[in-house]
Amino acid sequence: MKRKLFIIFLTGLTNSGKTTISNLLFKYFKNIGLKSKNIDGDKFRKKIKNFKFNKAGRIFVGDRKIKLAQKFRKQGFNVIVSGVAPNRDWRKKNKKIKDFFEIYLNCSFKETLKRNTRVNKKKFLNSDKNNIIGLDQPYEKGVSKDLIINTNKLNKKQSLMKIVKFLRKKNFIN
Numbered sequence: 210m211k212r213k214l215f216i217i218f219l220t221g222l223t224n225s226g227k228t229t230i231s232n233l234l235f236k237y238f239k240n241i242g243l244k245s246k247n248i249d250g251d252k253f254r255k256k257i258k259n260f261k262f263n264k265a266g267r268i269f270v271g272d273r274k275i276k277l278a279q280k281f282r283k284q285g286f287n288v289i290v291s292g293v294a295p296n297r298d299w300r301k302k303n304k305k306i307k308d309f310f311e312i313y314l315n316c317s318f319k320e321t322l323k324r325n326t327r328v329n330k331k332k333f334l335n336s337d338k339n340n341i342i343g344l345d346q347p348y349e350k351g352v353s354k355d356l357i358i359n360t361n362k363l364n365k366k367q368s369l370m371k372i373v374k375f376l377r378k379k380n381f382i383n
Contacts, residue, residue: 212243213308215381216278217372219291220300221314222342224321226360226368227291230314233369234289243382246281248274250292264346268299275303287381295342297349304353308381312372313354320361 217234219227228249235247253274261269271294278288294300300311342348356375358368376382 213381214282214285214287215308215310215376216275216282216288216290216306218275218278218294218300218303218309218311219289219314220294220311220354221360222316222318222321222348223293224324225314225316226358226365227293227314229365230358230360230368230372231289231291233365234372237369237373238287238289238382241382243287244285245287245289246278248278248281248288248290250274250290253277253292264296267293268296271296271299275306279306293342293348295346295348297351297353301351301353310355310375310379311353312356312358312375314358314360314368316360 219231221227228251231247231249235245238245250270254270257270257273261267271292274290274292278290281288303309304311356372358371360368363371373382
């Protein structure tokens with residue numbers, strides 16, 4: 210039986226685990242023989258050289274990732290996409306895409322700061338304008354998500370297995 214192809218979009222605050230879980234999911238798919246592609250938000254931004262973190266910049270990058278994901282799916286791949294995607298309306302618009310699953314990685318801003326090893330936290334928190342979702346820009350929670358994973362409580366393996374269980378229940382993987 211031929212399996213339906215899907216797109217999984219991992220969303221949540223910076224350092225909520227999107228890249229880590231998308232990489233684990235990609236490896237899992239490879240191990241079970243599932244043809245897939247992984248579009249990581251940070252790597253994608255570098256590739257297209259767009260470092261505008263305002264609302265318009267985030268939507269532009271998100272739209273480009275989704276177009277690429279749809280292209281890969283047409284080529285026969287299941288696709289994992291990760292990105293903050295803080296705009297509720299943007300995420301809701303993408304829910305119209307067939308077999309598109311939004312997975313929200315719920316993680317407190319306090320925990321994301323603990324995980325962030327790249328910034329001087331004191332300087333970071335005292336800066337006027339960081340364009341940081343959760344600090345000076347909101348993450349607009351909505352109802353479009355298909356699955357919530359609390360990465361404050363679940364480790365990366367538990368988070369991975371929750372996605373696997375979800376995909377099995379939806380009959381997208383065995």
